Amino acid sequence: MRRLARWHIWLGWLIGLPLVMWTVTGLVMVARPIETVRGAHLRADTSQIDKTLPAQFALPATLDLSGRTIERIEIAAPDGVPLVWATQADGSVQRYDARTGRALPRLSMREAQGIAVAGTTISGVQAGSPPPARFFEADDVPFDFRRPMPVWQVAMPDGTHVYVGADTARIEAVRTRWWRLFDFVWGLHIMDLETREDTSHPILILFAALGAIGSVIGCVLLFRRRKARIKVPRG
Template sequence: MKLLSMCTLAKWHIWLGWLVGVPIVMWLATGLFMVARPIDEVRGNHLRIESEAIPLKMPGSSLATEEANLREMRIVMQGGRAVAVLTDMDGIVTRVDVATGAAIPPLDAAAARALVAAQIVGGDKAERVTLFPADRTPFDFRRPIAVWQVQLADGTNVYVGQGTGEIEAVRTRWWRAFDLAWGLHIMDLSEREDTSHPVLIAFAALSLTGALIGCVLMFRRRKARPAAPLPPA
């Protein structure tokens, strides 16, 4: 009975091997193909010719002038009024009231807390509000802009731009766990962005080789073992 059960399990193992072997080889082969080249090269970023940034000019406008040294301007609605979000050539973000042209001060802790309470489910249960400068943002944000980190009771971190007055990112506990899993998946725990590096390519190639060898071995027929001799009477 035990031998029969083991043989049955062996047959199931072979059939399951055929069932999952094809997608495993497909996943490994496509994965190796995708990590073989840097993602920026795949997107064609290396073909772009870099040009010098030119300050935004709007003659006759109080929102953007040559002296303001602006790189980008966008108009959004905040608190029932039109607000121009201005980014200068150094990446510093400020806001201006479109109707009056008056500068809007950066968000303080109370305003950041109120914004999260109004726009995030459970945002009224903030436990801590911390300001991070653009050059020292938390690892789960990873963007060079000054932000308020609003920590909620459930472990969620909500990031509010000090200059933009907008919610820039929401990082739940699941997001942070996913981010860690992603870093392990691409074998880049430092930045979690490099999807094409020698270690990852080498392991992907080895895994694909092992899977292909396993598929080839599926064709090998196992010889029946000779029956054990009967014990003497």
């Protein structure tokens, strides 16, 4: 038991900091609902937008998708205008006017700003003064987006970043300040601040195993000490 006690002390010095870090970061991550972290409460209600296609609707013959590896076709009519989204094997997306078959160009900055403002409930945007926006290519997106697709980053007055797909014309992500804090503590929690995606690497596994061993030894010592403190009445 003395040997176990010494091991427990040395393991405590070794795993004390990671255990505190896991506890604190876990507390931060559960402090708010995940929907709030993802900014779902900031998205505008689009249920009233007419997305119904005419009963006799058919794709025009001028819509030519030949020569491309298309994985998914989506058809919808936001604001009553029928559009086609063709997603290719490499993940790139091309929009088409479903009435004429004409390929639509990438969003302009003004269009992206309008989508970000109309698609969220974030206040503070003054009329005639759209929030600043910056374009990023698929291979150079900001760290808080981390998806290989061309996007417009629209910086809202409250510090939220609204990402609008340049090809999809949709809000692809809403990154609040709390999301960015959550993302940082998540990286600490899994001990991967570089990509914040690797949840199974040797350092994390090692400290998790040491933490489990230290906890088991502590439980053994706890029951042993409790038994030793029981006094036997004298006859």
